[in-house]
Amino acid sequence: MRYKQEYKTLVGLGLPVMATQMGVILVSFAxxxxxxxYGVDQLAAAAFVNSIFLISTVMQIGFASGITxxxxxxxxxxxxxxxxxxxxxxxQTNGMLSLAxxxxxxxxxxxxxxxxxxxELLPLIREYYLIILFSLVPMAxxxxxxxxxxxxxxxxxxxxxxxxxxxxxxxxNYALIFGHWGCPEMGLNGAGLSTLTARWMSVAGIMxxxxxNRRYRxxxxxxxxxxxxxxxxREIWSVSWPMMVQAGCETALWTLGAVVSGWFGKIQLAAYxxxxxxxxLGYMIFVSFGxxxxxxxxxxxxxxxxxGVERTTKAGVHIILLLATIASCVFYFLGPHxxxxxxxxxxxxxxxxxxxLPLVLYQYGDATQLTFANGVRGMGEARPFIWVTxxxxxxxxxxxxxxxxxxxxxxxxxxxSFSFALFSASVILYVAFRRTLARxxxxxxxx
Numbered sequence: 001m002r003y004k005q006e007y008k009t010l011v012g013l014g015l016p017v018m019a020t021q022m023g024v025i026l027v028s029f030a031x032x033x034x035x036x037x038y039g040v041d042q043l044a045a046a047a048f049v050n051s052i053f054l055i056s057t058v059m060q061i062g063f064a065s066g067i068t069x070x071x072x073x074x075x076x077x078x079x080x081x082x083x084x085x086x087x088x089x090x091x092q093t094n095g096m097l098s099l100a101x102x103x104x105x106x107x108x109x110x111x112x113x114x115x116x117x118x119x120e121l122l123p124l125i126r127e128y129y130l131i132i133l134f135s136l137v138p139m140a141x142x143x144x145x146x147x148x149x150x151x152x153x154x155x156x157x158x159x160x161x162x163x164x165x166x167x168x169x170x171x172x173n174y175a176l177i178f179g180h181w182g183c184p185e186m187g188l189n190g191a192g193l194s195t196l197t198a199r200w201m202s203v204a205g206i207m208x209x210x211x212x213n214r215r216y217r218x219x220x221x222x223x224x225x226x227x228x229x230x231x232x233x234r235e236i237w238s239v240s241w242p243m244m245v246q247a248g249c250e251t252a253l254w255t256l257g258a259v260v261s262g263w264f265g266k267i268q269l270a271a272y273x274x275x276x277x278x279x280x281l282g283y284m285i286f287v288s289f290g291x292x293x294x295x296x297x298x299x300x301x302x303x304x305x306x307x308g309v310e311r312t313t314k315a316g317v318h319i320i321l322l323l324a325t326i327a328s329c330v331f332y333f334l335g336p337h338x339x340x341x342x343x344x345x346x347x348x349x350x351x352x353x354x355x356x357l358p359l360v361l362y363q364y365g366d367a368t369q370l371t372f373a374n375g376v377r378g379m380g381e382a383r384p385f386i387w388v389t390x391x392x393x394x395x396x397x398x399x400x401x402x403x404x405x406x407x408x409x410x411x412x413x414x415x416x417s418f419s420f421a422l423f424s425a426s427v428i429l430y431v432a433f434r435r436t437l438a439r440x441x442x443x444x445x446x447x
Contacts, residue, residue: 006296006315014292014319016155018285019163034173035191036274036343042188043343044266045124047273048117051258052108053132055251056101057139062247064094064143065294066240069380070232071151072298083152084222089232090144093240098140105133117262117269124188131192138199145206150295154215161205169198239382246373246385249392253421256400257414264410271351272411274342278335279359282327286367289320290374297378306441313375313433317368324367328360335359351411358415365422372429376436384432388425396421 036043067090074082112125146158175183176190186193210216254276261272293316300308335356339349369388376384399420403413 003311003315003318006312007319009296010289010292010312010315010319013153013155013295014289016159017150017291018288019159033342034177035188036270036345036348038177038187040266040270040343040345040348041121042124043273043348044118044262044270045121045128046188046191047258047269047276048115048121048262049125049128049132050273051255051276052129053105053136055248055255056105056136058251059101059244059248060094060098060136060140061143063097063240063244064090064140064147065377066236066243066382067144068147068151068291068294069239069298069301069378070236071148072295072378073302073380075152076299076302080218081222083148084219084225085227085229085232086236087145087148087219088223088225089229089236090148091141092229093233093236094140094144095137097244098137102133102136105136109133115259115262117259118266121266128188128192131189131196135196135199138203142199142202142206145203145210149206149209150291151298152219153295153299155291155295157209157213158206161202161209164205165198165202168201169194172197239380242382242385243377246388249389250421250425253392253396253400253418256397257404257411257418260400260404260414261411267345267347267351268411270343270345270348271355272414274339274348274352275355275359275415277342278331278338281330282324282363283366285323285327286320286370289316289323290370292316293371294374294378297375298380301379301440304444306437306444309375309379309440310437313371316371316375320367320371321364324363328363331356331360331363354412355415358412358419361416362419362422365419365426368426369422369429372426372433375433376429379436379440381432381436384429384436387432388428391424391428392421395424 035046067086071083071086071090074086109126109129112129113122117125149155149158172194173191175181176186176194177188178190179185183190210220258269258272258276262269293313296312297309300306300312336353339352339356343349343352373385373388396417400414400417403409403417404411405413407413409416
């Protein structure tokens with residue numbers, strides 16, 4: 001009963017975000033299923049390219065999330081001018097980062113043949129890679145705008161935009177992959193063009209909301225002003241870069257898993273892609289309520305309500321552990337049926353089903369680390385995220401190579417290694433949350 005109001009608040013904030021994430025999952029499912037239906041080579045090529053871009057994609061998401069505690073605290077204090085300036089500074093910093101990441105990924109294009117992937121996949125990989133490359137910039141603009149809206153407790157507007165663009169993406173897949181509705185049959189490249197179009201449309205949608213929604217008029221007026229925001233850019237950078245590094249290192253472990261799975265052949269690589277897609281059912285739901293925790297913690301931090309910070313985070317743990325239990329049951333009992341949804345290839349199905357048990361094992365570690373990460377993030381603290389990289393680089397990577405290569409377990413060993421990394425990250429982030437909260441309380445008493 002002590003947490004009843006927090007449960008209601010978190011569910012109210014988290015459900016629109018969850019609906020948004022479920023829409024993302026639906027598109028991912030549709031992409032994988034349609035590409036898988038088109039051919040195993042296309043599915044394996046998509047698995048490799050998507051895994052490579054996953055690092056830069058998640059780094060952008062991690063960097064954009066740094067604006068949430070800043071805007072959330074300003075919004076909690078009803079500082080309209082400050083929120084508008086933060087939005088402008090956020091768009092500038094996220095745009096510059098995205099251009100830098102685009103340049104890095106463009107350079108990586110010339111080394112795609114050095115990753116040890118099956119030779120017959122390289123033509124497909126190269127063409128699809130170039131299409132996805134141009135989708136990083138619109139993604140960064142939308143991420144920053146979405147995080148700003150979320151920090152102002154508006155999780156519904158981004159939800160409707162993403163859901164609408166997801167419908168567009170699925171329709172584009174159907175038309176361009178298979179050549180329906182008078183469109184050319186483009187296979188994997190059709191899926192890439194559909195994704196690129198949907199991401200630019202999401203930018204147009206969020207800008208229209210900012211322009212015409214009354215709620216945002218005071219903030220947009222300030223965002224379009226001429227006042228200097230250099231100090232805000234520096235603040236955003238100081239909060240965002242550790243989150244970006246942590247997100248990038250975590251994702252790099254999954255990308256390395258794809259590369260190593262490819263060393264065992266295209267069947268294991270395709271199976272890895274199928275299970276990664278299914279795993280989003282759990283991850284995206286955890287992220288949704290993690291975002292809700294971050295918003296509430298940021299608002300409480302802005303008003304120096306640190307008892308509320310602790311109560312919110314504990315309530316978030318309760319909710320997300322329940323969701324982890326539900327996700328584990330879905331993966332265990334319905335996983336074999338979900339695998340068959342993505343591919344008719346019997347070899348891929350057999351390989352993917354062997355990954356379901358290790359998938360179930362890491363759900364609680366993933367859920368716990370996401371909750372405490374968002375608790376720390378909501379308080380505007382960034383330094384602990386650098387320490388979390390230890391869990392991924394010094395624990396996860398050696399475990400991956402030991403299990404996959406040393407013991408010869410292939411992609412099964414890759415998936416078991418994720419549990420080592422995620423449970424270690426959970427411990428580090430829990431300790432970081434407790435220490436940060438204690439320090440904030442001491443500072444509040446002194447002030």
